[in-house]
Amino acid sequence: MNRYSTFLESSRPTRLARLALKVADGYISLRHPRQPWPPLTMMYEGPSSRWVYHRNGLAYLDHLKELAGLTPASRIFDIGCGLGRKTWPLAGYLETGEYLGVDPREEAVEWCRRSLSSRDRKLKFRHIDVQNGYYAPNGSHDAAAITLPADDDRYDIVMANSVFTHMLPGEIANYLGECSRILAPGGRLLCTFFMSPDSPAALGPISASPRYTFPYERDGYRVQHDNCDEHVVNYRESDVREMCDSAGIRLLDIKWGSWRGNARYLDFQDIVLGEKP
Ligand SMILES: C[S@@+](CC[C@H](N)C(=O)[O-])C[C@H]1O[C@@H](n2cnc3c(N)ncnc32)[C@H](O)[C@@H]1O
Structure with missing residues (x-):
């Protein structure tokens, strides 16, 4: 079921793909008239599509259950929740659990509060005033030094x-340290990257051309766009492993994404699953 939305995310936005998305959007709007839909103009953090928004949320609900052990009792902290693409399926799901999503995009946080918290009071959202070259160029605080608004050892x-x-090495190092601080012992980290594998054989057969090629080399990472590093960033697997290790996160698994054109994948981006020992 996720294959189609993953395919549409991975393929280049050709005229045919855009037309297919329009038809799919119309269909999903009719099927789910009561779902809160963010305006398409706000959806610039992924494909501007209701269909992808819907499918991607459901896919991540499965990933959270299968990879991170999500239950109705889970306490969840969502870094960069955006427009709640991965949050909306949790409305009505949590019982004793809790959810807090944070994001530097104030208008996205406002939309989530209005549209998702109003449906389920367990879903909470908070604006964080942090800088990001692509999403929050005017943010005040440095992501390499910020403390996330969460208590130690709190989240499953x-x-x-x-x-x-969309983040640079010093920022990710700080955030992974924060993840380690706020996770309960045994808690799981589910995050995504665009990574280059240490061994290309890890990807299995390649059946399509890659969505990104990351032509520009920087100090310790590669980027897709020369004029804004944070637009899309690529790391080496060995560097991600080292950052997790330094932060005190045990890396449990990597699920390679379809963005490189590999035939076997779980989702579009590379999913990194970690645990706080
Ligand atoms: C591609 S969107 C993903 C949104 C959401 N997680 C999803 O999967 O749909 C990236 C999000 O990360 C947020 N972001 C960027 N820099 C951040 C930072 N330093 N801390 C927290 N969130 C950040 C952006 O504002 C944006 O909403």
Whole structure:
């Protein structure tokens, strides 16, 4: 079921792909008239599509259950929650659990409060005033030094989906340290990257051209766009492993994404699953 939305995310936005998305958007709007839909103009953090928003949320609900052990009792901290693409399926799901999503995009946090917290008071959202070259160029605080608004050892699951794909090495090192601080012992970290594997064989057969090629080399990472590093960032697997290790996160698994054109994948981005020992 996730294959189609993953395919549409991975493929280049050709005229045909855009038309297919329009049809799919119309279909999903009719099927789910009561779902809160963010305006398409606000959805610049992923494909501007209701269909992808819907499918991606459901796919991540499965990933959270299967990889991170999500239950209705889980305490979840969501770094860079955006427009709640991975949050909306949690409305009505949590019983004794809790959810806090944080993001530097104030208008996205406001939308989530209005549209998602109003449906389920367990879903909470908070604006953090942090700088990001692509998403929050005027943010006040340095992501390499910020403390996340959460108590030590509190959360069973911390997620950062499609967030480290827009952050620089010192910032990710700080955030992984923060993940380690706020996770309860045994708690899981589910985050995504665009990574280059240490061994290309890890990817299995390649069946399509890659969505990104990361042509520009920087000090310790590569980028897709020369004029804004944080637009999309690529790391070496060995560097991600080292950053997790230094932060006190035990890396449990990597699920390679389809963005490189590999035939076997779980989702579009590379999912990194970690644990606080
Ligand atoms: C591609 S979007 C992903 C949003 C959401 N996690 C999802 O999967 O749909 C990236 C999000 O990360 C947020 N972001 C960027 N820099 C951040 C930072 N330093 N701390 C927290 N969030 C950040 C952006 O504002 C944006 O909402």
